[in-house]
Amino acid sequence: MNGPLLFLPLIPLLPFLGFLLNGVLGSKLPKPVVTAIGLLAPLGSFALVARIAYLVWSGALAMPVVEPNAPQWISAGNIHVDFGSVIDPLSLTMLLIVTGVGFLIHVYSVGYMHDDKGYWRYFAYLNLFLFFMTLLVQAGNILLMFVGWEGVGLASYLLIGFWYQKTVAADAGKKAFVLNRIGDFGFLIGIFLLLANFGTLTFSEIAAKLAASPGWTGGILTTICICLLIGATGKSAQLPLYVWLPDAMEGPTPVSALIHAATMVTAGVYMIARTHFLFDRSPLAMLVVAIIGAATALFAATIGLVQTDIKRVLAYSTISQLGYMFLGCGVAAYSAAIFHLMTHAFFKALLFLAAGSVIHGLGGEQDLRRMGGLWKKMPVTFWTMTAAVLAIAGFFPFAGFFSKDAILYAAFLSGTNGKIFWAAGLFTALLTSFYMFRLWYLAFLGKPRSPELHAHESGWSMLGPLVILGILSVCGGWIGAGRMGTWLAPAVGARAAETSTNHTELILSVIAVLAAALGWLVAHMLYREGSRRAEQLAASFSAPYKLLVNKYWVDELYGAVIVKPLLAISRFVLEWVVEYAILGGLVWLLSGTAVFGGAVLQRWQSGNLRSYAGWLAMGAAVLLVFALAPYLFGLHGPSMKWAGW
Amino acid sequence: MIPISWYLLLSATLFCLGVVGFLIKRNIITVFMSIELMLNGVNLSFVTFAHMWHLVKGQIFVFFVMVVAAAEAAVGLAIIIAIFRARATLAVDRIDLMKL
Numbered sequence: 001m002n003g004p005l006l007f008l009p010l011i012p013l014l015p016f017l018g019f020l021l022n023g024v025l026g027s028k029l030p031k032p033v034v035t036a037i038g039l040l041a042p043l044g045s046f047a048l049v050a051r052i053a054y055l056v057w058s059g060a061l062a063m064p065v066v067e068p069n070a071p072q073w074i075s076a077g078n079i080h081v082d083f084g085s086v087i088d089p090l091s092l093t094m095l096l097i098v099t100g101v102g103f104l105i106h107v108y109s110v111g112y113m114h115d116d117k118g119y120w121r122y123f124a125y126l127n128l129f130l131f132f133m134t135l136l137v138q139a140g141n142i143l144l145m146f147v148g149w150e151g152v153g154l155a156s157y158l159l160i161g162f163w164y165q166k167t168v169a170a171d172a173g174k175k176a177f178v179l180n181r182i183g184d185f186g187f188l189i190g191i192f193l194l195l196a197n198f199g200t201l202t203f204s205e206i207a208a209k210l211a212a213s214p215g216w217t218g219g220i221l222t223t224i225c226i227c228l229l230i231g232a233t234g235k236s237a238q239l240p241l242y243v244w245l246p247d248a249m250e251g252p253t254p255v256s257a258l259i260h261a262a263t264m265v266t267a268g269v270y271m272i273a274r275t276h277f278l279f280d281r282s283p284l285a286m287l288v289v290a291i292i293g294a295a296t297a298l299f300a301a302t303i304g305l306v307q308t309d310i311k312r313v314l315a316y317s318t319i320s321q322l323g324y325m326f327l328g329c330g331v332a333a334y335s336a337a338i339f340h341l342m343t344h345a346f347f348k349a350l351l352f353l354a355a356g357s358v359i360h361g362l363g364g365e366q367d368l369r370r371m372g373g374l375w376k377k378m379p380v381t382f383w384t385m386t387a388a389v390l391a392i393a394g395f396f397p398f399a400g401f402f403s404k405d406a407i408l409y410a411a412f413l414s415g416t417n418g419k420i421f422w423a424a425g426l427f428t429a430l431l432t433s434f435y436m437f438r439l440w441y442l443a444f445l446g447k448p449r450s451p452e453l454h455a456h457e458s459g460w461s462m463l464g465p466l467v468i469l470g471i472l473s474v475c476g477g478w479i480g481a482g483r484m485g486t487w488l489a490p491a492v493g494a495r496a497a498e499t500s501t502n503h504t505e506l507i508l509s510v511i512a513v514l515a516a517a518l519g520w521l522v523a524h525m526l527y528r529e530g531s532r533r534a535e536q537l538a539a540s541f542s543a544p545y546k547l548l549v550n551k552y553w554v555d556e557l558y559g560a561v562i563v564k565p566l567l568a569i570s571r572f573v574l575e576w577v578v579e580y581a582i583l584g585g586l587v588w589l590l591s592g593t594a595v596f597g598g599a600v601l602q603r604w605q606s607g608n609l610r611s612y613a614g615w616l617a618m619g620a621a622v623l624l625v626f627a628l629a630p631y632l633f634g635l636h637g638p639s640m641k642w643a644g645w
Numbered sequence: 646m647i648p649i650s651w652y653l654l655l656s657a658t659l660f661c662l663g664v665v666g667f668l669i670k671r672n673i674i675t676v677f678m679s680i681e682l683m684l685n686g687v688n689l690s691f692v693t694f695a696h697m698w699h700l701v702k703g704q705i706f707v708f709f710v711m712v713v714a715a716a717e718a719a720v721g722l723a724i725i726i727a728i729f730r731a732r733a734t735l736a737v738d739r740i741d742l743m744k745l
Contacts, residue, residue: 607742613668617668
């Protein structure tokens with residue numbers, strides 16, 4: 001490689017080493033050593049990524065970097081897959097988010113998990129997740145990406161079910177795993193179709209082949225894109241596969257922050273941006289992406305309005321924000337989507353960590369209705385949370401404002417459907433602002449509703465990451481505002497709408513901020529003095545309220561339409577086909593043959609000497625007749641000459 | 646001179662009498678005697694053919710049969726005595742189980 005050494009393989013391998021050390025030896029190592037291993041691994045990866053970013057910034061490194069002689073992984077016939085990495089603005093941005101936010105959350109976890117019995121196991125899993133996530137991000141071909149993709153699913157499963165003694169947690173882990181399998185099935189089909197149609201799985205080669213035939217649109221490309229999209233909806237918790245994410249909140253809160261808010265669930269968005277050259281050729285698939293994104297954003301936001309568990313509010317908010325990113329991808333505003341991915345990673349990780357700090361401070365209480373008045377007791381948590389709420393609601397100049405605005409603007413400009421998408425996004429922004437301020441009021445303001453819970457501020461290993469993420473939630477948007485499009489252009493292509501500024505954008509921004517302010521105002525009126533007024537309102541609109549509280553009965557619907565029939569069919573096949581027909585039939589056949597054979601043959605063995613003698617005589621007579629047959633019946637059989645007589 | 650066929654007919658008659666006795670008699674000693682009858686019927690035909698072909702092989706074979714028959718009689722009678730002691734009967738129809 002010409003240019004400075006980048007140690008690209010080390011970026012995923014350092015966390016993997018941490019996983020091996022902690023996973024194999026963790027139970028025997030003293031706690032400080034476990035902590036050191038668990039923290040140094042992501043810190044090392046982050047340092048490597050930051051060094052690459054510095055080299056790029058100083059001009060010493062030209063992107064994209066593709067390893068020329070990556071070790072071969074699979075070589076069969078004319079299929080060649082290697083372990084190559086690709087570093088371009090897209091993967092570099094993502095790597096910075098993953099390792100940076102990942103490291104902060106590792107630090108936070110030291111405080112959050114300090115008295116958990118599975119401390120070493122937790123850090124082993126967390127490092128394992130980071131290994132697979134960095135692998136996913138810097139993979140140079142889609143198969144290697146799939147390895148990371150499956151791996152983060154595994155880490156997610158392990159961490160959701162971290163407290164496996166709780167049935168709910170174990171079940172939630174299984175649910176996440178199974179729903180992700182459904183999505184991964186689509187992803188795999190997409191990979192096979194790519195292989196069949198392009199003969200290669202390397203991103204750059206697929207892009208080159210597409211560029212060589214500019215007239216190739218739709219058709220099989222649409223099928224491929226839809227298959228990949230199914231994978232993305234599974235991993236990124238979009239309609240219709242989103243139901244696992246709210247349940248995933250059973251895991252430890254830092255896990256929810258890292259995996260189920262900041263990084264893993266954004267893998268779907270990243271994957272679409274990474275394969276944008278395919279989606280660009282299929283307007284139909286793009287439309288589907290946009291529709292799914294907008295619908296999910298709106299749908300999840302409405303559910304989030306009435307949730308009472310602090311983590312579930314954030315979970316639905318995550319689904320909703322991921323919907324925004326999909327909407328951005330769907331209107332070809334990839335850089336806006338990635339920008340939102342970045343700011344979302346900052347403020348959503350912060351929201352979760354702050355919620356974790358609240359839960360930790362209240363000794364495990366997660367019910368918003370039992371909180372209140374925490375701002376005095378947890379000032380740092382309160383102020384960082386405030387920054388995050390302002391950021392997600394999209395107030396100027398916080399991080400969420402710039403990225404959300406970029407997506408809404410791109411949606412507004414995109415064709416005839418664009419206005420509908422824009423309106424859905426805008427309404428979602430209003431709802432987002434409302435439920436985030438609802439959470440804020442219920443948790444931090446007003447009077448303490450449960451004085452028996454002695455709230456206390458968390459330690460500095462937890463507050464440090466909160467403060468850093470708080471600063472990023474405030475300033476993170478300034479990094480990318482107006483620059484993100486140009487920065488990502490080499491990786492995802494430039495779009496005029498993303499780079500220009502004019503009056504339309506300004507007006508749209510003002511409208512968006514007004515929507516957010518309206519949401520705040522409504523939340524202020526309803527929740528300023530506890531939830532009494534809101535309950536009155538809910539009582540007068542009981543039908544829609546019930547619909548929302550029960551999450552549109554989607555879980556029940558899936559249970560009735562898919563899970564129960566599936567279980568019934570499985571049970572039928574197990575009990576009647578496998579057990580009864582196959583196993584039972586085989587056993588009956590074997591035993592029946594033995595019994596019947598015994599019943600027939602036992603007649604010979606009567607024990608009666610004279611019957612034996614009779615059979616003997618009969619046999620002798622038959623032999624005699626056989627031997628004499630030629631003479632008796634005049635036939636000329638074999639010559640009966642006696643040799644030597 | 647008596648023709649060969651007469652010897653053979655006598656041999657066959659003796660053998661068939663042995664077979665019939667073996668099949669129809671109930672007393673185990675009679676059954677045993679029927680077996681001896683069959684053996685001797687066969688011995689007669691051996692001797693007849695040996696004489697006819699002027700060969701000594703047939704006569705030697707008869708000695709073998711007699712030796713075996715003697716051994717068989719010794720073992721068989723011992724078994725019969727043991728059975729009679731155990732079951733107090735000599736009817737073969739009753740002796741149809743291995744265990745008592």
